[in-house]
Amino acid sequence: MIVMGIKAFGHDTGAAIVADNGSDLEIVAIAEARLNRIKHSWRYPFLSIDYCLSALGLKNLREVDAIYFDLHDSQNRRNLSKSLPSEYDKDCDTVPAFNQVIHSLLDFGKTKVQYCSHLAAHAASAYYLSPFSEATVLVVDGGLGVFSGRGNCLEIIDMNGYNESWVNGAPSELANVSGTGPLYNFVTTKLGFSCFDAGKTMALASFSHEFDKKDIYPLPDNRHQDVLINYRPTIEWIRKNVPTFDEIVGAEQEDGLVSKFWVNLARQSQQVLEEDVLFIAESAIRKCKSKNLAYAGGVALSCITNRKIIDAGLVDNIFVQPASSDEGIALGCALFGYYLEGGKKRKVLDGCYLGKNHDTRNLSETLKNGNLNSKKSSNQEVAKLISQGNIVARYAGKSEYGPRALGNRSILADPRRPEMTSILNSSVKHREGFRPFAPSVIETEANTYFEMPFPGPYMNIAAPVRPEFRKLIPAVTHVDGSCRPQTVTQSQNKDYYDLIDAFGEETGVYCIINTSFNDNGEPIVETPEDALRSFRRTNIDYLFIDDQLVWRAEGVSFDRSIPLSDSIKDERSRDLLCQYCDVKLIYEVLTPLAFNNGDSILLMSQEMGLLENIK
Ligand SMILES: [Fe+2]
CATH class of the missing domain: 3.30.420.40 (ATPase, nucleotide binding domain)
Known part of the structure; x- marks a missing residue:
């Protein structure tokens, strides 16, 4: 059974697939923002749908058994939105009505399409990947959800928000509260x-x-x-x-x-x-x-x-759940659907590398154009470079799902150097100076440096740095003595574990600064091309991409004028729109539609690059 989950409305759109291959559950998940390079993107997630299908070698949606969408903000149950994007959210990068219209016209095979509540999708994303066969399942976001997880079932106890209302296991008339x-x-x-x-x-x-x-x-x-x-x-x-x-x-x-x-x-x-x-x-x-x-x-x-x-x-x-914000909704929809359709297998999340592998073998042309040198390298060499004060971006394997980079799309530096916080904030990440950095630490060493007698593989549980180590690793110790470690095991990410271990062998300190590989205003890099672009824009010393070490040629410095993205992503998204929709029909439906202020929905959709300017 193959179930796709899609978040198509509101911010942080994306897609995920849960595929039961008979012996295992394969999971792939991605946020549209990673692919179209627009943070928290609201666009219909064609790129994500295509990404998930290709990751599992599926040719088209006909090979998927069911598709589950969430009812975020109930937008696809309401009448057509007449709001301008800017009225809805200043960062909104689509026309809400455009998403609604193309959703209703998609060639998805309507009998396959099902819906689940936003809160239930969050709950499914947490419970079904947990190690528990029974649990209290809690969702706290713009709304609130309490669910009881037993076996492969989620029972609703309380839900409030997104026009859902349940109290103590029964539907209620209570209106949405602002919690x-x-x-x-x-x-x-x-x-x-x-x-x-x-x-x-x-x-x-x-x-x-x-x-x-x-x-x-x-x-x-x-x-x-x-x-x-x-x-x-x-x-x-x-x-x-x-x-x-x-x-x-x-x-x-x-x-x-x-x-x-x-x-x-x-x-x-x-x-x-x-x-x-x-x-x-x-x-x-x-x-x-x-x-x-x-x-x-x-x-x-x-x-x-x-x-x-x-x-x-x-x-x-x-x-x-590491992707606990709305980035994780697509995965929650896929999991919710899989068990509702009778799926029986369970998988405990161990690491959150739910993206797909990208080919990094043919980058020589891009390296040449960017005046970049490269050579084969090793974890030992990279660990030594970091210990000497260099900042190294690591790009390897599948990307992490959710807001934290967990080693495969990460910028790494030496936590012993107090100056690293301001260097990384000011000339690499270009962000506020008061923001702290987090460490990745070998799991068995976590309780040595931090008050952390339990694993924390997803950087979502804080731990005080033990007082005797605060001077040793100042760059990952926040002003109040806290930090947000990522514990790493060999089973989660062997190669990243080996790199931290090599840094420990070099310095005696078995943890390393890990911050996400992106510039301010940019989603975390997904493809090798994104990684090279971000590397060229920022003051990172080396890029370690699979087993290749990349650095700038003599006399070349980083260049902030290099654009964060390119227009190819928009073109690909429009190609996919044509693949999944009858574009003539979209024009017919959109042409008479207007926003509340009288402006044409079709014209604004064209101006935003959502569809070609076809006459
Ligand atoms: Fe949410």
Whole structure:
């Protein structure tokens, strides 16, 4: 049985396939952003669909038995959206109505198409890849979901959000509430960040020990009466009474964001989130009667909050889905569909390398054009280069699914060098100076450097750096002494394990800085071409691509004017649209349609490069 999951509406579109080959479950998954190079892309995920099919050697969708979509924001159940993209989200890179129209006209074989709820897709992504045969399954994102996992079934206990409403195992009339996730996201935008940058709020909150504690906004009385906490009035209060951090004014202030008011705003929000998640997790565990917790949803990316769940002793075991934000929805849809269609096999996630292999053998022309040298190299040589202060990007094998690079699309550096934090932030990643870096560590050594008596293979559980090691590995120790390690085993990624081991043999330190291989504003690199482009743009010293070491020719320096992407991706996406749709019919349907302001939906779709300008 072959089941495809597709997220086609809202941000972070993508596709995944779960294929039961009789003896094993094969899984491939990718976000559209990785392929079209537009962060959190909203575009219909044709490139992802094509990628997943080709990864498994499938020629077309006819070979797929079922396709499951999520009902994100119920967009495909509502009437046609008349909103302009900019009204919906300033970063939206498609016309919502265009996605709706092409979805209704796709040549997918309509009998194969099924839908599942957004919250159930998150839940499926966590439970079915966990090591548990029974679990409390918790989803905290823009909504909230509590599910009881037993065998291959997920039972709904509570759902609120995306027009879903269940309370204590029964459908309810309760309207959507704005819970702890939306409050945190709203504060994140007040700090001047995008709504996708909740991690920056968490990093800023870590500076709270440097300032007097002062709460910025009032909270509802007795807010922990029910798992559905309603912060709508709180959000309205903040909207009216709290200014938005302005980057230009902020830069003129002495410390910008790292100052009393803004750190307190972040700190209060982080504290509220942690208190809420602990309360919600405890309630969910009580209802589901299992101390195995499978956890997903955007809030599950909060590694400090996840650690609090463990430290509070609420759970016996925890599995936090690495692609817990909406990037993981396509995979959740595929898993949800596979078990609903009667699938029986289970697979425990061990490493998150769900992309496909790319051919890196024929890069000589690209290397020549970029004035780049190359030679065959080894983990030992690369480990030595890193120990000498060089920054090395590693590109190998299948890409990671989700927001964290786990060695195969990573930039690596020496954690012993305190200057690495500012070098990486300012001249490699081009991002805020207060943001920390995380280490990859050999699993058996993790508890030596960090207070981490358990594995953390996905960089989603925080751990304090042991005080005696904070001076030894300053570049991965955040201001509050915390960090977010990735533990690595040979079974998860043998070659990456060997590289960290070689660094340990060289230096005596068995951990290494690991940050995602991308520039600011760019998704993590997917193809060898993306890797070479990003390498040429940034101040990375070497690129270790499979077994080849690449470096710039004498006198050549990095060049920020090289574009982040090229137009080929748009062309490929339009080709696939023609493959899956009758384009003439799309024109007929789109031609009379207009946004609320009277503008033509067809014209804007053409202007955004979504379809050819055919007359
Ligand atoms: Fe979500």
